[in-house]
Amino acid sequence: MKELVSNPSPRPRPSDTPLPGERGRGEGLKFYSFPSLLQKTSWLSPAYVGVDDKGIIKYLSNEAPTEVVAVESVQGFALPGFQNAHSHAFQYAMAGLAENHAVGTQDDFWTWREAMYQCALSVNPDQAQAIAAMLYAEMVRHGYTHVAEFHYLHHDKDGKQYSNLAEMGTRLVAAAQTAGIKITLIPVFYQKGSFGQDPQPRQRRFISKTVDDYFKLLEKSKSAVQNNANASLGFSVHSLRAVELDDIKTTYQEGPNDLPFHLHVAEQKKK
Ligand SMILES: [Zn+2]
DSSP: OHHHHTOSOOOOOOTTOOOTTTTTOOTTOEEEEESOEEOSSSEESSEEEEEOTTSOEEEEESSOOTTOSOEEEOSSOBOOOEEEEEEOGGGGGGTTTTTOOOTTSOOSHHHHHHHHHHHHTTOOHHHHHHHHHHHHHHHHHTTEEEEEEEEOOOSOTTSOOOSSTTHHHHHHHHHHHHHTOEEEEEEEEBOOSBTTBOOOGGGTTTBOOSHHHHHHHHHHHHHHHTTOTTEEEOEEEEETTTSOHHHHHHHHHHSOTTSOEEEESSOOOOO
C-alpha cells in the first residue's frame, strides 16, 4: 500500500479502460487488488492497480492483468490520498499540554495560545525537524499524501535571524522528505501583536517587520524547495490582525503571481 498512497492524485480512468498500452503487461509493476476503488465519478469494482517503483499508477482496471505473477489482495477500499491544507507542525509537540488544567484554573483559547507560545519559544531547528518528521509520518500513516505547512516559526529563540533566513522552513522540507509526504511550504508574514498593537516579545520568532523583510524570507525559502519534486512554495500573511492592512494589500499585489496565497481569514480581535 505504501506505493499506492504515496501517489497523491492518480488520474481517474473509466472503470473498464486500462491505461493505453498497459493492458495485460505487468512487467516491473507491483499489483494490488481491492474490492472497490473510488474514482472521480464512480467506484471501480473490483479494482486492480499496478504501480511502478516510484509509486506511480501505471495500470488501473476492473480486470486482472493477464501476465502478472502475483497480486496482493487488500481487504479494504482504495481512496485517493488526502491533502492536509493547513498545518503548524511545531504544535504537534504541545499535543496534550493544553488540555489538562488544575481545577478552578481558566481554560480557553488564550490559555491554549499561551501554551503554544511556550512551545514555539522552546524548539530549536533540530527539534523542529524531528517534531515535524513525526507529525508528517503520522499523516502518511493515516492516508495524507500532501501537507500545506503554514509556517511562522522563522527566527531563533531570541528573535534573531538564522544565518540561513529560511533555516526553519528548510528543516520542515527535510522532515517531509523523511516522512515521504509532499509539502507546500508557506512562509507566513507575521508583523504585529494585534490590531494597532506592536508584536509581543514572545512573538519574536515570528516577526517580519516590513513587506521587504517578508519578501527576503520568501525569496530565501525558494531555495528550501528548489530541485525537490516533492516540495513547492506558497506565500502568506498570517491574518488581518497580524499584518497592517496596507501591507497585506502590498504583499498580495506585489507578491509572486504564480504561487498560492494563504491566510487565516477569521481571527481574534482581542490582543
Ligand atoms: Zn493556523
